[in-house]
Amino acid sequence: MAVFSKEEGSEVASETIVGPSVRVEGNFSGEGNIVVQGEIQGNLTTKNDIRIEEGAKVDADVEANNLNVSGEINGNVKCHGKMDLTGSARVNGDVETDVISIETGAVLNGQCKCGGAGESISTEEKAEKDEEADE
Template identity: 30%
Template sequence: MGRKKKVGSISTFLGYGSSIEGTLEFQGTIRLDGNVRGRITSNGGTVIVGEKAVINADIIVDGAIIMGEVNGTIDAKDRIEVYPPGRVVGDIQAPMISIDTGAVFNGNCGMKGQQTVFEKKSPDSSEKLAITDEPKKK
């Protein structure tokens, strides 16, 4: 079982049976349980796509938690989490991506901007190695 990241309190909510078409911009955390067609953006925000939501939009946010259906690209600065019965059809990109067993993902996945630090296991060395996806400058 995956561990869900703690999310701040929900500041905006689109309930089941509601629909929006166009560009949806928000701050904080938004939960979508209705239908959205267009574009969803936030600088610093998190989108939660509820189990009954159908989203036909490109999403650009800091964090995305998907439990419903998303058709479109997801570009997150922090992380993307997909939980069953979540379904994502489209390309996703974030430094940290988690897709739980039972969730559906069909698209391309990119993990740019992530830097991971590994510690050497040798007891006589305290050296740390940093691995990043960006090429070294010459």
Template identity: 30%
Template sequence: MKERGQQVDQNSESFTFLGKGTDFKGVVSFGGTIRIDGRVEGEIHTTGTLIVGEHAMIQGIVSVGVLMNSGKIHGTITAVEKIQILKPGVLVGDIRTPVIAIEEGSRFHGMCDMGAHLGSGERALSLDMAPGLVATAQ
């Protein structure tokens, strides 16, 4: 099993890279942005951005600010800001995020909870507030 990482300063923000051919098991915690093109099994935690490359495979728990996925993820994902699943990305598992974008050609299988933002002053939509939706749905 190989383990490696590179730190690169980009606009004074930390940028970490786990390249193709890298296998990592354990807990990854970092600040800033990380790009993964290898395999990770375990947990990934950051308040920054996680970029999952086309050849990457992640299995486990992911907790990030922003997720941009073009690879394969199987697990439980929480993104405070948003999740983007980009072609040819595959995400299997439960996700929690206020914003999700799924590009045509990518795949998602699991449960999605977008209620994380409802406590911030936004009103939840009830069926009483949208009678046209009820009529359409019946």
């Protein structure tokens, strides 16, 4: 199985693997793909993809291009592409993503903004747009 794939059948190597016996405290950032099997506390950021494996625990705000979660996140998430929550995933925090996939059994406790990560519209702005459309 590919770690991350941009196309079906292609494999993209991980730049950083946080092993199951590793615990990182502080801000963790990079430009490449990250696989988390252990624990991270602080912030976790990359311009590429993150996979949080089953049994891994991330007590941090997370930002990535694509995110695959089988473990646990306690913090807010900003995903610029697709976020996949497998059946063993637990996310306790608010999520902003373009696309989300949630398998049966996954837990998401928080608000979810989907379709335009980081772009939100207030109730007042929505009412103004609705009024303009009615004119």
